[in-house]
Every structure is written in structure tokens, then in C-alpha cells.
Amino acid sequence: MATETTRPASVSTATNTVRSTRKVSTNANRWLVPAKIAVFVAALYPLARIVLLGFTGGLGANPIEFITRSTGLWTLVFICITLAVTPVRKLTGWNALLRFRRMLGLYAFFYGALHFTTYFWFDKWFDIAEIVKDIGKRPFITVGFAAFVLLIPLAITSPKAMVRKLGRRWQTLHRAIYVIAALAILHFWWMKAGKHDLILPKIYGAIVIALLGWRVLVWARDRIRQRAKV
Numbered sequence: 001m002a003t004e005t006t007r008p009a010s011v012s013t014a015t016n017t018v019r020s021t022r023k024v025s026t027n028a029n030r031w032l033v034p035a036k037i038a039v040f041v042a043a044l045y046p047l048a049r050i051v052l053l054g055f056t057g058g059l060g061a062n063p064i065e066f067i068t069r070s071t072g073l074w075t076l077v078f079i080c081i082t083l084a085v086t087p088v089r090k091l092t093g094w095n096a097l098l099r100f101r102r103m104l105g106l107y108a109f110f111y112g113a114l115h116f117t118t119y120f121w122f123d124k125w126f127d128i129a130e131i132v133k134d135i136g137k138r139p140f141i142t143v144g145f146a147a148f149v150l151l152i153p154l155a156i157t158s159p160k161a162m163v164r165k166l167g168r169r170w171q172t173l174h175r176a177i178y179v180i181a182a183l184a185i186l187h188f189w190w191m192k193a194g195k196h197d198l199i200l201p202k203i204y205g206a207i208v209i210a211l212l213g214w215r216v217l218v219w220a221r222d223r224i225r226q227r228a229k230v
């Protein structure tokens with residue numbers, strides 16, 4: 001799962017993304033494997049923390065709530081990190097960052113799946129009728145569910161073979177990450193609004209607005225340049 005928004009004169013396509021990733025120098029490849037392993041292991045920290053706290057009785061008075069909130073927050077964190085890859089890459093010229101994007105996006109899906117599983121297993125005990133009722137009744141659950149459902153096709157189409165197979169359609173599909181990020185903020189905001197505690201939703205909302213705003217600015221700049229050339 002990844003995003004690539006800049007569309008300069010030579011229109012960037014999903015296939016180009018794969019190709020440009022391959023162009024990263026062979027020197028970079030030497031540190032790439034250990035770096036990928038390090039990122040992979042580091043991204044397991046939220047899960048390891050939950051497991052450790054679970055075994056040491058550190059999940060508090062309401063372990064289900066703790067796990068639901070922790071996995072929800074880390075889903076949002078990984079969505080933000082995945083969205084940040086392209087701006088950071090473009091601003092620093094560090095193209096090798098692209099090599100980490102799919103893994104980071106898949107971790108967003110992984111923690112989203114854990115978050116949803118905690119909800120439907122330990123909170124609702126697989127009671128489908130109750131879950132459907134909840135999705136229809138509580139707006140913050142409705143938008144959270146929509147965000148998770150949208151993450152599924154992105155995770156399924158994240159392998160390189162799918163990028164090649166889908167071509168430009170892959171890029172169009174993966175733009176859903178912007179909608180997912182917006183829905184995730186809305187989910188978080190609605191949930192916390194009921195508790196009159198909007199500090200974190202405001203911080204994450206500002207991060208998502210900055211990341212999406214950067215893309216809009218780059219898109220507008222490229223359109224102006226294209227028109228100037230005609």
C-alpha cells in the first residue's frame with residue numbers, strides 16, 4: 001500500500017514508482033536489507049508492548065479498552081508515516097525511502113486488523129447483529145469501519161506484481177489512502193469529542209492536513225507549470 005501523488009510533465013505512474021525504486025543505487029542496497037529488518041522489528045513494538053503488558057498485568061482495569069485504543073492509535077500513526085514517505089522523499093531527495101513504504105502501509109493494515117479484531121472478538125463476541133447495529137448507530141464506528149474496509153483493497157494490491165498488473169489503476173486505487181486518513185481522523189475526533197478530550201485528534205488532524213495539503217500544493221504547482229509550457 002502506498003501513495004504517489006506528484007504528477008509532473010512526465011506523468012508519474014505506479015509502474016514508474018516501481019522502476020524508480022529499482023534505480024536506487026546498488027550501494028544503497030547494502031544497508032537496505034538490515035534497515036528493512038530494523039524497521040520491520042521496530043514496527044512490531046506496539047504489539048510486543050501489548051503482549052508484555054498483558055503478561056505482566058499492566059493493561060489496566062479494562063484490558064480490552066487498552067488494546068482497542070492502543071491498536072487504533074498505532075493504525076493512525078502508521079497511516080501518517082506512510083503518507084509522510086513521499087513528502088520526505090521529495091524534500092530530502094532520499095529515494096530509498098520508497099523501499100519502506102509498502103511495509104509501513106501494511107503495518108497500518110495489520111494494526112487496523114488487530115484493532116477491528118479486538119472490537120468484534122473481545123468487545124462484541126462475534127455478535128454480527130450487534131456489530132451491524134453498532135456500525136449503523138454510532139457515527140464514529142461507522143467511519144472507522146469505512147476506513148478499515150477501504151484499507152483492505154490497498155493491502156491486497158500492495159505486492160509488486162499487483163502494481164505492475166494494475167498499472168495506472170493501482171495509483172488511482174491507492175489514492176484511497178487520503179480518504180482513509182480523513183475518515184480515521186473523523187473516527188478519532190468523534191470518539192474523543194464525547195469525552196471532551198480533543199488534544200490528540202487535533203494534533204493528528206493537523207499532521208494529516210499538512211501531509212495532504214503538501215500534496216495539493218505540489219499538484220497545483222505542477223498544473224501551473226504544465227499550463228505555462230503549453
Ligand code: HEM
Pocket residue numbers: 065068069070071072073074075076079112115116119141144145146147148151180184187188191
Ligand atoms: C483505519 C481504521 C481505523 C483507525 C485508524 C482507527 C483509529 C482509532 C483511534 C485513534 C482510536 C482512539 C485511540 C485512543 O483513545 O487513543 C480508536 C478507538 C476505537 N475504535 Fe478505531 N480505528 C479504525 C477502525 C475501527 C473499526 C473498524 C472499528 C470497529 C468497527 C473501530 C472501533 C473503535 C473503538 C470501539 C474504539 C474505542 C472507543 C472507546 O474506547 O471508547 N475502529 N480507533
